[in-house]
Amino acid sequence: MNNVIKQLDSEIVKLISAGEVIESPASVIKELVENSIDAGADSITVEIKNGGKSYIRVTDNGSGIDEKYVEEAFNKHSTSKISTIDDFNKLYTNGFRGEALSSVIAVSETSMTTKTKEQNYGISITYKNEKILEKVKVGTSDGTNIIVKNLFENVPARQKFLKSDKSEAMKITSYLVKYALAHPEVKFKYINNSKQIFQTYGTSDLMQTAKELFSEDFYNKALCVDIKINEDLSLTGLLGKNSLMYSSRKMQYIFVNGRIVHGQSIQKAIEEAYKKYIPANNFPMFFVNILVNPANVDVNIHPNKLEVKFENEQQILTQIKNAVSKQLDSSQMIAHIDNVFGLEKEDFTDIKSQYQEYKNEISKKNSEPLSTSSKLINTSDNKNPEQPPLKFEKVEVDGDYVYKIKNTDTLVKEDSYFSENANEFENKELDFKQSPLLENNSTPAPFFIPKETVTQENFSDKKATEPYFVDLTLLKYAGRIFDTYIILNDEKYMYLIDQHAAHERVLYEKFMKDFKTQEISTQGLLMPNRVTVPINLTDYSDKIIELLDKFGFDCDLFGDNIILIRSIPTYFSENQTELFVQRVFDSYLEEDAPSFDDIIINKIATKACKAAIKGLDTTVKNEEVDKLIFDLEHCENKYACPHGRPTITRLSKYEIEKFFKRIL
Template sequence: MSSIHVLSDLLINQIAAGEVVERPASALKELLENSLDSGATEIEVRLMQGGIKLLQVADNGGGIARDELPLAVARHATSKINSLEDLEQVGSLGFRGEALASIAAVSRLTLTSRQASEKHAWQIFLESGAMSEPQPAALAAGTTIEVNDLYFNTPARRKFLKTEATEFAHCDEMFKRIALSRPETAFTLMHNGKAQRALRSAQGNPRQRIAAILGDEFAQASVVVDEQSSGLRLWGLAGLPTYSKGTRDAQYVFVNGRFVRDKLISHALRESYQDVLHHGRHPAFVLFLELDPQGVDVNVHPTKIEVRFRDGRAIHQFLYHALNKSLAGSKAGEVAMPINHETAVSRPYAPQPPVFTHQTQMGLGVAQPQGFYQTMFGNNSSVKSVAVAGETIQYEQEIPPLGFALGQLHGIYILAQNVKGLIVVDMHAAHERVVYEQLKTALDAHAIAAQPLLIPVTFNADKLDVVTVEENADTLTELGFDMAALSPVALAVRAVPAMLKDADAAQLARDVLKDIREFGASRVLTERRNELLSTMACHGSVRANRTLTIPEMNALLREMEVTERSGQCNHGRPTWFQLTVSELDKMFMRGQ
């Protein structure tokens, strides 16, 4: 074994580069963060061959003084912290002071910079640890860093790089993260001489930047999040459950402007969507968490992508409740959910105002008298009116978001007409969500009303079910049940929750007892609460092939409009779709 010796500065930097500069995208991240820390408002990125041949970042920031250029590329040299106290409340993106030294150790690097007070810029060259003297150069303002031939002197490392297309894809993803974190900064991305992205400053309008990167479809199919509590703030856009993805590639979380991937944050956000997202799907969101820098430790990982919170439990609870509240505010009809994402063609003729008609000849469900809507809304001097089959029907309210029911299709779907066109509602899924939310509200208030049965329902049960009833009488009462043992193998249901009075009492009781027996009463009323109430709601919702009257259909539509999360059923599937008149016109090629 050789004797112990001190490593050379070049080798130290090359080792550090293995951690900090994994690929061109890693170097791009460090350079972009330095530009933002310098106060840049315009940043231009130029890449060649996915960033392997050339990676150039030019900004209009504060620049670097001539005498400080050698320090800028020295290891552990920085202007961002001076003491341990500064490290404990880092407000900048960079602070380690090793990024440029590591990049310069594995590339041919040119650094050109000019401060506003200087007559001209100064430039230095670095290759394999050797640095030139500062030389005069031409530059309008700010700093330009050019990285050529990444890993040219470490071929073992370079062979692990992927194809040009793959490396550019990683660079583009890194560019998007940084651009999302600073909407007020203008960014440009060039690859092989071609413009890939040109993002103007979105000062005061972060939604514009988010739409420019993730697309208008995401911006339109999302809810605004902006919640504050105890020095914490969460803001941004959260995609509706109907905009879910098969992968997690549209999830962006920033802590004090820094993109992070944190297990605690991911768990809290995933739990927020649990009640509305279909299994196997992933939500999309761009969220910004702001807190006192002293409450988060960013000095956890060399790439600074991981953080550690001083009070993780408080952060988790805040994130969960903040996002859950924002998602809960989305009721059916508030956000349009198109049946497809194609842009409808414009019609060469002016659209006519909506006319609500009633058709009795089609046999879609149960026919309803034309005077029904007038009866529902009554007569009033301040009412508005709408034409129905040749006569004027008056109503007090605006036309509801989900419109009025036209009929029923195959005993499964409700067809309704609103201002935009046709609404299609899965009546079982929609009613299931309505009942589920009502049960949650009632249980939270300890007010689930019991409905005594005129004739108790008896059924055979195994001994464990009987014991469960005897040992959990209080829990069953809180859930709205009154059960009693008739024998060691028989139970009687004397009362059920009033909201579920039409359900199969015996099967409902079996399912509830199964959950209590399997998980215990305390877990059923806490962490398993939603699963239990979802099961109960399924028993109490209308079934397929049940014929509804028009008043019943309209009653369900009105319930959906005031029920939280009613755009999705308890399993995360959509409960309704909007088909606009423009989309119908396109299907029938009207105006073409």
């Protein structure tokens, strides 16, 4: 073996350095697209062939490069993005190393055509193996066009490790989807082997961009958020509701100041906020951009710039988790059963002629005498399933509020779908309503609700304005099906409530309240449990006992390192006690040990699950249903059981009526 130490040849050094930045065709795309974004482009086109191995083209309408700097741009560590240490410590751009173009030309044949708006002509330059083959003036539009051919042709060892064309193209697609989500203000077009894969339109509307990328309308399934946490920290993006669950994290995208990052710690913090809404082994959807003061984040961890570190990271992660949790808690999380009958979207192109036909039919019916048995709902034993929208008046009784149904003497025909003015339909979507009758002498039905009624939105076929809240106690009880599901309805929707999941939520919050107020039920042990405190924790023995006491354990110290446990909380079994105490020890021994609060929460959730009404329970009475609905409405989180299963879902009146062809 030759033990002589010598400096590596400059050509080898260049290839090693290029390998840190350019690992695959996707790496080339990443660097070039980031340059385009930093250049202020609002339109970027990416074209590849053979998975990017033989051909890559990135075209933008950004600021371009001035003629005198074109060659300089390909030199290592040459950049227009930073010039001082202060710039480096407050990075607002994706790039800053000045390594991208120099790394690309080291492993490919590269040509660039660029023009600034101040120049009357553009410059085209071609490199192969870092040598200039051609440099000419050309006519071209403002911006930059870069073509990369035969990637790694001069590095066979690297070339043989590239995967199939399909796999490499998939990685490129993944990057471009991320950039499109991070920058909805930019128009992206992606072409693979002459076939357009996707195009976004740069509308700055993230919801619309997501629809263009995933061919799915997230309008009623996600929350568009813009949360200012403090002066140096904000969060924007989309948070999926609990109806959007996946078996993997494929629909989770995280950005920091618009930069793509491997944000596992952020991912974990956001998932923690979703725990109470999403069942175990399922993952929520979210596209979030963390906007943080650049001085508080370090992006210079790795040449690929995918790793970041925050100053006061744990504090920032906690703030992100709390902000997401608060947003979910304050939002309408009732899952809507989308298109349950497999119906196509309504076509309103010929709506005026439909309206005229319907108007003629109604006019004909108006000339006929009304039959109260078929046209009106005016008897208490009428079986017509269509019920009137209820109106309420609030009266204070004994310090509480009573809501009573108002009487009405308005008689409306059954088929009252359309307005009397056809012009209303020219420029607006239809709001299909029915107003069946409530008989004059209907008996007011009082019920106690200590909350104000929340007005719901007018329903529209194309885009229903999602109500943020629905007061379950103001819905009409319509019965139970399969001895498991409670049916409620108003004039817009039918709601289904899983009685077991709902009761589990109610009991869980009661047990948690008892726990937090130290009203914890305990069970004594015939013989005290002896637990040995690790030798390096004996100084913490008193604090450990104090902590165990907080969680409902009755224990004291025997000697220096023995804890005697005399009673335990009822939600623990005796053989689970040692596991929990060990978790307490771990919390002192390991800085990032899992929180032992999780054990308490899981135990209380299990206790609630076992005590709750079961499905297929034939003994449930209407009074119990009323109480359950009332209690559920007053839960902090009424939308999911403690294990994350949904408690409520709904189906719109529109979909039902469309299925039965009542809406043409």
